[in-house]
Amino acid sequence: MNFEHSDERRMLADTLNRFIREQYGFATRQRICASAQGCSREVWQRLAELGAIAALFPESDGGFGGAGFDIAIVFESMGRGLVVEPLVGALMAGQVLATVGTEAARALLAELIAGEKIVLLAYEEADTFADPSRIALRAERAGAGWRLTGSKSVVHQAEQADAFVIAARTSGAVGDENGLSLFLVPRDTPGLSLRGYRLIDGGRAAELTLGAVALPAVSLLGMADSAHPVMERAIGYGVLALTAESLGAMEAAKEATLEYLRTRKQFGTPIGSFQALQHRMAALLLEVEQARSSVINAAASLGAGRTLRERALSAAKVTVGRVGILVAEESIQLHGAIGMTWELPLAHFAKRLVMIDHELGDEDHHLARFIALGRGKALAAGAP
């Protein structure tokens, strides 16, 4: 039993944390958010150079990590820095490309890892609510190729993408796990339109509309109709990434709040001397430690069999969902009025913490999933 990270992982964390401290401070981050792009290709390139993307993939796929704790390390740093560049979407798309494993897919993955291309997974739709089986975007055979019609929702930093991995229904009805397929769709494909907008937690996203988009046969990633297990696996990586990101943001919010309790004076004394506030802060600390344990459990289970792995992932998402929102709300409350202001970094951590619960399934979604998996009734897709 050993809860210390390896030297390599500690060095990576140090490198990323230093980058964030020195080159991605709050003012820089806010400037990026306020820019027209809401994202920095320069930062993306820099993250790639520092190994933040390569750490997410094993050597066999062109990276140097890929284990649960590699992913947790990278995203905890991203959470501490409130990084708005689309690493989660790229991680999930990259996992799909790695699973598909064709020469073209591997070539694109290499470009992704090098920071030269941004490829993002797009699967959520207006009515999916995190459940891939609810995907309605249709892909029909058209000659030798495919024709895609439908829409995708809130694709993070979609305007920056060079290509999307789009999940589509090739057979079956909405609600079926079978009948899903994945397609590689370049950003400039005719018929694909984006409506971009800002996000309340920083950066931008877009709604994707596909109006009878014609794709060649090679666009299909993997086998038709059987993408569900591939997606579950990729989304699992994304869930782990978000839980670790949340943990990093929680730590930052906790530190800021603790510092405020020590320095803010009322009634002639630091407000941290009041027991009502001390107990709330103590409870917060305890919850953050529990959240950290849940992320450790999830990271350790990433290579395990399906039930164990997916339950640990859902358990972590349930935990950081609950704790992240608690930390956000308590941090704002403990700061008082200043916590309500845009100028205070804490407020932006709080927004990110709450919004993480709106990505890849919220607390309720994952609680239901945790229960279903425990009964063995959940989706039989994939290996045990």
Add this chain to the structure above:
Amino acid sequence: MDLRFTPEEENFCTEVRAFLAQKLPPRLSERVRAGKRLSRADMVEWHAILNSRGWLASHWPTQYGGPGWSAVQRFIFENECALAHCPRIVPFGVNMLGPVLIKFGTEAQKRHWLPRILDGSDWWCQGYSEPGAGSDLAGVTTSAVHQGEQYVVNGQKTWTTLGQYANMIFCLVRTDREAKKQEGISFLLIDMRSPGVEVRPIITLDGAHEINEVFLTNVRVPVENLVGPENKGWTCAKYLLTYERTNIAGIGLSVAAFEQLKEVAATQMRQGQPLAEDPLFAARMARVEIELENMKTTNLRVLAAASGGGVPGAESSMLKIRGTEIRQEISSLYRRAMGVHARAYVDEALDDGADGPWVGPKEAAASAAARYFNNRKLSIFGGSNEIQKNIIAKMILGL
């Protein structure tokens, strides 16, 4: 980062399981599993079984007859015992007084008292709390006046767990009324058969006789029963509390209780389906299961941080708070699972040898609600959960 136990620890785990499979009398484990009351003889019997293997005093170094275990080994041992429904080890002698004597006692005190703890010659109870000194423990007023070769002790101790079985009590007594609160306290060992000691039962809300009041009136105690220097008892008291809070999370107990909860949730019916299938009940169960899984890892993280045989510091306050909350929640769900029958208070069902007929589901038989109410104590004793938050605020957060 590696959450697995080492091969040596895995072997130890196997060794403990094998021992329990062989030596734990089914009569005792069945009684514990069913939530029945244990007699003094039951507890003495279990102590003797553990002692014969050298595993009774898990905190003690080998030179005093302990097994010299690491923190992780203790965690494994305590978990396995809980999962096997062992009677609990009565902690006052082995886990509380023992470490204090080893740290602060004279050679003569160690030679005399430690073997008697192991072989069961003495049954110790804890004389800390008083009617006026609960969370504010340093407010004890029981006085000990030095007269020749004796102390004359007057005062009242309370919430004395299993004091009705004890022949010895370790007490915090005030030996200097003028000194600052913490500085006038001494740590004294008192023979309960001395004239002037009176034990009166306190019946708890579940109807159990677990705790007592102990009245001390002109009790004469030989000076050699003083542990540590006079007026330095607070140091002993604090040291003891760190041991009191070790394994305070009770992970094994929670896991065992959760397994029992799953069993009843699979058989108890609501609206034509097992409770486990009821979405609301299943959600309550899932939440506590997730917290428990997180807690296991948190506990191991604290142990790993305190490795080297030490006891966890202020972090144990976190384990205490969440560990007891989880245990309370599980007994709350167990009570809920019994539906209407939770109200049945069939006292004799808790007695040894009771064999029905039961009122309602067998598992309910009077113990579900009683256990729930009894477990309210968890967030109160060993330093209330609010005191634990004070400790976290001061020691970890620096507020």
